[in-house]
Amino acid sequence: MDPHISIVTLGVDDLATATSFYEDGLGLPRHDGDDDGDIVFFDLRGTWLALYLREELAADAGVEAAGEGFSGVTLAHNVDSEARVDEVLAAAERAGATVQKRAAATDWGGYSGYFADPDGHLWEVAYAPGFSPGP
Structure with missing residues (x-):
């Protein structure tokens, strides 16, 4: 295995709010790509940060979306x-x-x-x- 992380994807409840927080609030550079409206990418020098609806991310991984408190990460x-x-x-x-x-x-x-x-x-x-x- 080549040890590196390509993308960190965060499951979010509201994509517009999360995008605004990271792009407008923190100033992260949004990836110039063909966002389809379901996922947003930010370029982070060597990796990408992705925002994806929590329910959709859980479904993609085949796990339950419910969860509260500290995730351990x-x-x-x-x-x-x-x-x-x-x-x-x-x-x-x-x-x-x-x-x-x-x-x-x-x-x-x-x-x-x-x-x-x-x-x-x-x-x-x-x-x-x-x-x-x-x-």
Whole structure:
């Protein structure tokens, strides 16, 4: 297996709201493609983020769509400074996210906080000195 993630797909309740949050609120670059209205893609330097209706995504995977609370998955966005962590969390909150954990120093020597998007997907925003994953 060639270890990389091509696409992360988030199941959402309202595609227009989720698209607006990521595109207008967070400024993610939307993929120039032939969106058919059922799915939206964003280019994220080496991978894509996709938004797809939760019910449809569950049906595609052959699982039940019902589920509440922590899913056991978080997404992480690493930045180059503590100040940038605070800026990204503030931008996410202005865009409609709920800040779940305000940024603070971590026990691993970094600085991070968490927000939940309008569908409850958790994102960690972190400054991790000496750690730079991805392209």
